[in-house]
Amino acid sequence: MTAVRTTALTAATAAACAVVLATAIPSAAINSYNATPAPERTEVGALVATWDNDGDPATPDRVDWVCSGTMVDTNTFLTAAHCTTDWPANVKFYVSLDQDVQSGLDKAAAEHPGDPAAVANAVAVQGTAHSHPAYPGPASDTHDISVIELPAAKAKARWSFTPAALPKAGALAALGPQGLDDTSFLVAGYGTQEAQRGPGGHTHPGGGVRMKAPVTYNALNDAWLRLAMTAPQGNGGACYGDSGGPNFATLAGKRTLVATTITGDTPCYATNVTYRLDTPGARAFLSPFVALP
Structure with missing residues (x-):
């Protein structure tokens, strides 16, 4: 395998946010060729994080979207374990189902300068991450899977979506x-x-x-x-x-x-x-x- 397809890989690289990708290790606004917007895919969302970047863990000072994922029931957001591991201790995860999460973050940042938590809450719902306990595993199966559990009432109040259907065994x-x-x-x-x-x-x-x-x-x-x-x-x-x-x-x-x-x-x-x-x-x-x- 080659490069991981995420915008935030470790605590050391988390500071390279989603809009500064030239030096990041790969994960795409879906490729420009043969691609179209997906407003109808309301179950597909962005993983948003707040974290400490200045050595003072008392309060977060960074906020950005970092990965993608999918709602698989009314309150479970499925994503990758490399998106939810190796962060500063005070990281908090949120899920946004907005079609344009970047514009939402930009607008919220202008309205709530210096307040990453307020910015995140303006576009997303906070949840609890559960990463596969065996991640990272061997190359044959890295166990690169995690979920964000959201408060169901808050998710329902914020968005209308039909959860994705999962496959049968095999x-x-x-x-x-x-x-x-x-x-x-x-x-x-x-x-x-x-x-x-x-x-x-x-x-x-x-x-x-x-x-x-x-x-x-x-x-x-x-x-x-x-x-x-x-x-x-x-x-x-x-x-x-x-x-x-x-x-x-x-x-x-x-x-x-x-x-x-x-x-x-x-x-x-x-x-x-x-x-x-x-x-x-x-x-x-x-x-x-x-x-x-």
């Missing part, structure tokens, strides 16, 4: 190679665009707006689904900031959340490496938080 493997080739896949998220050349080198512009793009089957492993993002085939793809975001497949005529974006190639042109949700390990982690089919 749903992807049951399709077989031909069935996977014939399956329609869709990636969504808030991340940046593919690498673009400029005077200062490669940059990854955009981010903070919910987008979607078609992707196609590439390979299936015990824990991983690889999806092709190649433009000539009509695909789009994921990039920085799409970590934890959904990869949907149409199974038996139903749009199903089958995997979450984790990593891919550094310039975000070729492959989205996603964590399967139909495996015994993923289902065992999710079962305390959400009813599984």
Whole structure:
């Protein structure tokens, strides 16, 4: 695997916020090619964090959106464990289901200068993170999965959405190679665009707006689904900031959340490496938080 598709990886890199991605380690406003806005995907959201960045843990002094994710029931937001681990001790996580979370943060920052908590609360609902206890695991299965549990009443009061449908056990493997080739896949998220050349080198512009793009089957492993993002085939793809975001497949005529974006190639042109949700390990982690089919 290559670069992780997130805008905040560790306490050391958390200060590199979502709008300063040229030096970040990859995760995309969905790639610019073959992509469109996704206002109808109201179950897809952005993970927002507040944290300390000046050595004084008494109060947070940073706020930004850092990853993507999906509501899988009325109060459970599914994302990636690398989005919710290795932060300063006073980190707090929030979920926003707004179509344009970056504009919301910009507006709130102007209205609440110097108050990251007020900014976060203006655009998002605070929740409690639960990361897989075995993360980071071996490359064969890193256990890169986590959930944010929200107060159900607050989530319902803030947004109207239909939670994503999760897959049955072994749903992807049951399709077989031909069935996977014939399956329609869709990636969504808030991340940046593919690498673009400029005077200062490669940059990854955009981010903070919910987008979607078609992707196609590439390979299936015990824990991983690889999806092709190649433009000539009509695909789009994921990039920085799409970590934890959904990869949907149409199974038996139903749009199903089958995997979450984790990593891919550094310039975000070729492959989205996603964590399967139909495996015994993923289902065992999710079962305390959400009813599984």
